[in-house]
Amino acid sequence: MQTSTNQEKNRDHYEKKYSEFSIKNILFWLNHLEEFLSSATKTETSWFGMYKNDFAQKIRGKTVLELGCGDCTNAAVMAALGAEVYANDIADSSGEIIKALNQNHNFRHPIVFVKGDFINNKLASQSFDYVVGKAFLHHLTVSTEKEFLKETGRLLKADGEARFFEPAVNNRFLDEVRWHIPVPGRPSKLQKTAFKNWKENDPHPDRSFSSRHFEAAGKDLFEEVEIHPIGTLERFHRILPKNKWNGKFRRWALKNEKYIPGSLNRSIARSQLIIYRNPS
Ligand SMILES: C[S@@+](CC[C@H](N)C(=O)[O-])C[C@H]1O[C@@H](n2cnc3c(N)ncnc32)[C@H](O)[C@@H]1O
Numbered sequence: 710m711q712t713s714t715n716q717e718k719n720r721d722h723y724e725k726k727y728s729e730f731s732i733k734n735i736l737f738w739l740n741h742l743e744e745f746l747s748s749a750t751k752t753e754t755s756w757f758g759m760y761k762n763d764f765a766q767k768i769r770g771k772t773v774l775e776l777g778c779g780d781c782t783n784a785a786v787m788a789a790l791g792a793e794v795y796a797n798d799i800a801d802s803s804g805e806i807i808k809a810l811n812q813n814h815n816f817r818h819p820i821v822f823v824k825g826d827f828i829n830n831k832l833a834s835q836s837f838d839y840v841v842g843k844a845f846l847h848h849l850t851v852s853t854e855k856e857f858l859k860e861t862g863r864l865l866k867a868d869g870e871a872r873f874f875e876p877a878v879n880n881r882f883l884d885e886v887r888w889h890i891p892v893p894g895r896p897s898k899l900q901k902t903a904f905k906n907w908k909e910n911d912p913h914p915d916r917s918f919s920s921r922h923f924e925a926a927g928k929d930l931f932e933e934v935e936i937h938p939i940g941t942l943e944r945f946h947r948i949l950p951k952n953k954w955n956g957k958f959r960r961w962a963l964k965n966e967k968y969i970p971g972s973l974n975r976s977i978a979r980s981q982l983i984i985y986r987n988p989s
Pocket residue numbers: 716719720723724755776777778779780781783797798799800826827842843844845848849
C-alpha cells in the first residue's frame with residue numbers, strides 16, 4: 710500500500726502547481742507540432758528519451774495510457790499525433806487542464822482523464838498498446854511502484870509496451886557531488902537548515918533510482934526489459950552559461966553520447982528510458 714503521506718504530499722504539491730496553469734503554450738505547440746517535436750526531442754532529455762526509436766510514428770492510431778500526466782503537454786502531443794489517449798494523475802488539476810485542452814483543440818479522440826488513485830481504475834484488461842510515464846515512477850515509493858507496474862502489466866495488450874523516462878542514479882560519487890551543488894529551488898546539502906526545509910516539502914520519496922532497481926522491478930512482471938541510459942554528456946550543460954551555446958551543446962551531447970562505451974554510459978547517465986514488454 711502507498712503511504713498516504715507520500716501520495717498526499719504529491720497530490721498537494723502538484724494540485725497547487727497546476728491549479729493556475731495556462732494551456733496557451735501547449736495550444737501553440739499543438740498548432741506547430743512538427744517544429745515542437747523536432748526541437749524538443751533533440752534538446753530536452755525527457756522528450757529525447759520518451760520519443761526514442763520512432764515513438765511518434767508508432768503511437769499513431771494506438772491506445773496509450775499516460776501515468777502522472779502532470780501539465781498534460783505530453784498527453785496533448787500524443788493525442789495530436791493521432792493516439793487515443795487516457796491520462797491519470799493524482800492531482801485533479803491535471804483533469805481540469807485536459808478539459809480545457811479538449812475544449813480548445815480539435816483532437817481526433819478527445820483525451821480521457823482517469824481521475825484519482827490509479828490502482829482503483831476501472832479500465833479493461835489488455836486494452837492499451839502503450840502505457841507511458843514521463844518523470845513519474847520515481848515519485849512513488851518502491852512498494853507503490855510495484856502495484857503500478859503490476860497494473861500496467863494487466864492493462865497492456867500482449868504485444869504492448871510500457872515506457873518510462875526516469876532519473877538514473879548509478880554512481881554514488883556523482884550523486885553525492887550533485888547533492889552538494891545548489892540548483893534553483895534546491896539548496897546544497899551543506900546548507901543544513903535550508904536543505905532540511907526543502908526536503909520536508911519535496912515530493913520525491915527516498916528510494917533507489919538505479920537502473921539495476923528498474924531492471925529487477927521489471928523482470929518480476931515482464932519477459933523483456935530494456936534500459937537506455939540518457940544524459941551522460943548532456944548533464945554537463947548545467948555548468949555552462951545559459952546562452953545559445955548551451956542549447957547547441959545539449960543537442961550535440963544527446964546525439965553523440967551513444968558512442969560512449971556501455972558500462973561507462975550507464976554509470977554516468979543522469980536519466981534513463983525504461984522499456985518493459987511481454988507482461989508475464
Ligand atoms: C515530475 S511530475 C511529471 C509530470 C509530467 N509527466 C511531465 O513530464 O511534466 C510527476 C507527476 O506525477 C504525479 N503523481 C505523483 N504521485 C502520483 C500517484 N500516486 N498517482 C498518479 N500520479 C502521481 C504528480 O501529481 C505529477 O503530476
